[in-house]
Amino acid sequence: MAEEHPEPTVVRDRRRIDPETGQVRTEPDAQPDQPGQDAPAGPDAGVTTGAPAAGGSAELAEAQALASDRLEQLQRLNAEYANYRKRVDRDRDVAKDAAVAGIAEALLPVLDDVHLARQHGDLTGPFAAIADKLEATLGRFGLARYGENGEPFDPMVHEALMHSHSDEYEVATCVQVLQPGYRIGEKVLRPARVAVADPQ
Template sequence: MSEDFSEPTVIRDNRRIDPETGQVRGEPAAQEPAPAQPTVGGPDDGADTYGADAELGAAQSLAAERLEELQRLNAEYVNYKKRVDRDRDVAKNAALAGVAEALLPVLDDIHLSREHGDLTGPFVAIADKLEATLTRFGLERYGQDGEPFDPAVHEALMHSHSDEYEVATCVKVLQPGYRFGERVLRPARVAVADPQG
């Protein structure tokens, strides 16, 4: 069976030393380089450079968008945390003020007993501890004889005129007032003297 080849077979021996003579062969003849194949999408392709610039611009735009969203979410979270902390403090203060307000009648009895000298024995220590504990949490008793009358924190139960005073003055505190922080739980009930004329 015979094979039919359309092209003859060519064998090239590129060894530097001739195997028959042992001599160094001369430089082989330079072969013609293969014709350059056109490349698509290479570095010299202007269309590809435009495409890369467009992709880079789109990526930068997307990154800027995501950064803006992240900053907005971060700001919302910080505001939420501040609001929750503030609401927690308000709720805590409201609860403490509610307890203190419920104990005002007990504090009035302790105050009256102390003024009349009826608070004696072990009850003195208990009363002192109760008042110290409520003071530590922010309860403050106020109202002194001789202080100027302030309708925001005083309630006038009696009224008179006197030449001794230049402004409306609390001449007698009938029942002390209590405040919790800035909140007035109960105004001080007082007798007020106005200047004459």
């Protein structure tokens, strides 16, 4: 078995100032010492300049500002759309109620005739069924008839056409309903026209 000899140690003097003459040495062309080794690093090697980092920071800040602006615009647009939807829904409900109220007001004379005919017993046969269907259909849209004898007089929902005085009542009372009132929900389409008895 042959004896292995270690490679000789090579010392390279890379000092820039010659210790013997004190002169500054000229740097030879940087060459790698061995294949696969990098050339000796120069004085500025491995130092990252500040320009690219500063540019990256500026671009990042600009992108963040743009994203924040777009988010604010999106939030504002979303709030405007939500308000628009609420307004449209409210306007739709108002338009629907107005349409129903208009149709019901146009039919009040017909409903008055039906009510009088029923009171006098003249509403019989097929006409009674038609009248019931008409009132039921309008009732599904919230139309209600009101006004009864003996209920307290309320000027907000009653219209007094006749007045009298009586010891029988402690407050103003509707003693006779001359024409019933109609309302849809809380809206009065026509007040009940009544005769009122005031206390003495």
